[in-house]
Amino acid sequence: MIIEAQGLTKTYQSKSGPVHALAGLDLQVPRGTVKALLGPNGAGKTTVVKMLTTLIRPDAGTAVIDGIDVVLHPKAVRRIIGVSGQYAAVDENLTGLENLEMVGRLYHLGGPAARQRAKELIDLFELTAAGNRPVKGFSGGMRRRIDLAGALVINPKVLFLDEPTTGLDPRSRIALWDVIKHLVADGTTVLLTTQYLEEADQLADDIVVIDDGRVIAEGTSDQLKAQIGGHRVVVALVDAADGGTAREILARHGSGEPSVSTDGRGVEVAVTDGPTALQNMLSDLRAAQVNLHDAGMRRPTLDDVFLKLTGHKADLNATNEDDAGGPTLSKRAQAKQDQARAAHASPADLEKAK
Amino acid sequence: MSPRHSGAPLESTTPVSTTPKPAGTQASPAPGESRVGTLPPLPTWNPFSLWYSDGWTVTKRNLIKIKRSPDMLVFAVIQPIMFVLLFSQVYGGAIAVQGSDYTQFLMAGIFAQTVVFGATFSGAAMALDLKEGIIDRFRSLPMNASAVLVGRTNGDLVLNTISMIIMMATGLAVGWRVNTSPAEFLAGVGLLLLFGYAFSWVMALLGMSVKSPEVINNASFLILFPLTFVSNAFVPSETLPTALRVFAEWNPVSSLVQAVRQLFGNLGTAPVPDIWTMQNPILTVLIGITVMLLVFVPLCIRKFASISSR
Numbered sequence: 001m002i003i004e005a006q007g008l009t010k011t012y013q014s015k016s017g018p019v020h021a022l023a024g025l026d027l028q029v030p031r032g033t034v035k036a037l038l039g040p041n042g043a044g045k046t047t048v049v050k051m052l053t054t055l056i057r058p059d060a061g062t063a064v065i066d067g068i069d070v071v072l073h074p075k076a077v078r079r080i081i082g083v084s085g086q087y088a089a090v091d092e093n094l095t096g097l098e099n100l101e102m103v104g105r106l107y108h109l110g111g112p113a114a115r116q117r118a119k120e121l122i123d124l125f126e127l128t129a130a131g132n133r134p135v136k137g138f139s140g141g142m143r144r145r146i147d148l149a150g151a152l153v154i155n156p157k158v159l160f161l162d163e164p165t166t167g168l169d170p171r172s173r174i175a176l177w178d179v180i181k182h183l184v185a186d187g188t189t190v191l192l193t194t195q196y197l198e199e200a201d202q203l204a205d206d207i208v209v210i211d212d213g214r215v216i217a218e219g220t221s222d223q224l225k226a227q228i229g230g231h232r233v234v235v236a237l238v239d240a241a242d243g244g245t246a247r248e249i250l251a252r253h254g255s256g257e258p259s260v261s262t263d264g265r266g267v268e269v270a271v272t273d274g275p276t277a278l279q280n281m282l283s284d285l286r287a288a289q290v291n292l293h294d295a296g297m298r299r300p301t302l303d304d305v306f307l308k309l310t311g312h313k314a315d316l317n318a319t320n321e322d323d324a325g326g327p328t329l330s331k332r333a334q335a336k337q338d339q340a341r342a343a344h345a346s347p348a349d350l351e352k353a354k
Numbered sequence: 355m356s357p358r359h360s361g362a363p364l365e366s367t368t369p370v371s372t373t374p375k376p377a378g379t380q381a382s383p384a385p386g387e388s389r390v391g392t393l394p395p396l397p398t399w400n401p402f403s404l405w406y407s408d409g410w411t412v413t414k415r416n417l418i419k420i421k422r423s424p425d426m427l428v429f430a431v432i433q434p435i436m437f438v439l440l441f442s443q444v445y446g447g448a449i450a451v452q453g454s455d456y457t458q459f460l461m462a463g464i465f466a467q468t469v470v471f472g473a474t475f476s477g478a479a480m481a482l483d484l485k486e487g488i489i490d491r492f493r494s495l496p497m498n499a500s501a502v503l504v505g506r507t508n509g510d511l512v513l514n515t516i517s518m519i520i521m522m523a524t525g526l527a528v529g530w531r532v533n534t535s536p537a538e539f540l541a542g543v544g545l546l547l548l549f550g551y552a553f554s555w556v557m558a559l560l561g562m563s564v565k566s567p568e569v570i571n572n573a574s575f576l577i578l579f580p581l582t583f584v585s586n587a588f589v590p591s592e593t594l595p596t597a598l599r600v601f602a603e604w605n606p607v608s609s610l611v612q613a614v615r616q617l618f619g620n621l622g623t624a625p626v627p628d629i630w631t632m633q634n635p636i637l638t639v640l641i642g643i644t645v646m647l648l649v650f651v652p653l654c655i656r657k658f659a660s661i662s663s664r
Contacts, residue, residue: 053494055662078496087663089491093419105411106497108404134422150491 002158002189003029003052007061010047010213021047023213024061029158029191029206034184036204037193038306044213045193046086049162052191053083066157079107082156084148086163092136096127096146099135103150114153121149125179141172148179159183161192165199177202197303211310224305231274231297232304233281238291240264249284253277271297408498412505416479420513430472430513434521437464441588442528449589453623461521461530462542462614463587466607468521469550470582472514474574476506476554480561481570487663500655507554514550518543533619542617545639549610552646555654562657587611590624603629609638 054074104114254269613635
């Protein structure tokens with residue numbers, strides 16, 4: 001294990017009383033693997049990263065990176081890690097090259113080596129043409145790439161990526177995923193946080209789902225999906241009035257309670273023997289003269305996993321994370337009250353969330 | 355299915371065509387270990403050269419920033435010119451100063467005001483860096499804990515020096531003269547810059563303590579206006595009502611102004627208030643600078659070690 005954390009705890013004081021950003025979180029990351037911390041806003045993801053990167057001290061618990069205690073020897077830890085945060089932490093007034101050279105110098109590579117490394121990274125991230133322009137004029141994706149390059153100046157033993165693609169447009173996101181995939185193919189240990197389920201699915205070997213400062217599930221993407229059973233059958237009705245009938249038919253052949261979308265036209269249920277169940281449902285629906293827009297099977301997504309594990313959907317509306325903030329908490333509390341409603345989210349909603 | 359090998363081809367469209375190579379100076383990789391570059395070549399660095407190098411690296415960053423943000427330069431250049439002209443031309447005829455003319459009296463006051471206001475850059479810049487997450491980047495690097503602050507306050511020092519030169523030129527143009535030896539003149543300039551430098555640390559602490567960069571401007575004006583205006587900078591302190599006069603006489607900015615007037619030979623013949631701080635202004639200012647540095651440098655470094663964006 002190159003990262004080993006036990007019982008990490010952090011409590012912030014807020015106007016509405018103490019907020020437990022982390023409530024005894026354990027984390028193990030084997031050398032050379034990619035682990036994703038997946039969770040909604042305010043789950044504590046950023047707090048974990050800040051602790052492991054020596055930016056904040058845990059109230060309780062220990063964390064060791066490559067055998068070095070982060071609280072006792074922060075400087076030694078900083079020599080072996082690279083960090084790329086949520087907000088591209090680059091100086092707008094400096095050029096891409098100057099930013100990276102500065103980081104290299106502050107890693108104590110020395111001037112010539114820092115300059116050399118900055119050039120290498122600029123070329124590597126295909127920013128050669130923009131390398132001598134102030135970052136001020138860069139696009140969001142270019143800034144992220146500079147920031148990511150900054151985390152790679154020393155070829156870190158552990159790379160921390162805190163929501164690396166938050167706020168990027170889909171194209172830049174996919175481009176950045178490719179960059180990260182190349183890095184991890186080389187065997188760097190990566191701990192990444194994300195609120196995008198697809199991102200965890202794409203990049204990570206292992207996923208740790210956290211909520212309310214605790215680990216609530218852990219495993220590969222496939223293992224997590226297996227937790228909520230096999231396939232799911234989804235039907236879209238032409239007429240919402242058929243909702244009751246459709247629900248009944250799906251319940252008959254499915255395993256578990258079907259969920260109906262808020263508009264009453266999407267019905268979904270988990271099934272054990274997918275193809276057979278689907279065939280049976282379709283023939284029963286036809287017999288009951290229920291008209292369908294669409295019908296099909298789908299593999300469970302991580303959204304389903306999250307819904308099942310936490311009772312609420314992953315909150316994907318906000319674009320930034322506030323680990324300790326009061327508003328987030330109340331938002332989450334509300335989300336939990338809406339649990340019943342969320343449990344009946346339509347397949348369309350779930351797909352949208354992806 | 356391992357996500358690493360999932361679907362999409364990684365070639366052609368990817369921004370990265372090869373994996374990063376270790377930096378040149380680092381020890382060559384152990385066989386079989388693809389990831390290198392752990393410990394930088396520390397042996398060639400001693401603690402002082404590390405401190406110096408880190409401080410200089412961040413200073414350079416701030417100097418580039420000054421060069422590339424015209425608004426900052428304009429503020430540093432235009433404002434002093436404006437103050438010199440406004441005060442000397444507008445109040446010059448109205449305010450009588452015993453044994454001197456108002457322009458001679460005024461210049462030290464404007465110098466002092468400018469260096470004190472110049473310190474606000476440190477406060478605003480720290481607050482902004484914190485907000486933008488650059489502080490997190492710096493804090494995750496194995497650099498000296500004080501380097502960011504040293505670099506920041508050095509940046510102010512450079513900006514203040516530029517302002518000072520411009521102001522002196524403007525002052526000379528409107529009739530201000532230095533009536534002492536070059537050594538005394540340089541001592542006066544040194545005192546001004548040192549005071550501004552020390553005050554930068556005070557403002558840097560403020561900048562790290564506020565919630566947003568917007569707050570810092572308001573907060574600093576609340577401190578700076580009373581500090582510079584309730585002093586002997588623009589009017590002789592004996593003209594003030596008692597409460598304000600007492601404040602002005604003990605105000606460190608007054609001592610600075612008094613010391614600079616003395617060193618530049620701009621005192622006139624007005625009697626110096628019979629207060630220790632006014633009778634011994636140079637010593638008072640030196641004590642003030644020392645106290646500010648002794649108190650605020652450690653406070654700033656401690657604060658810096660615990661701050662993180664939001």
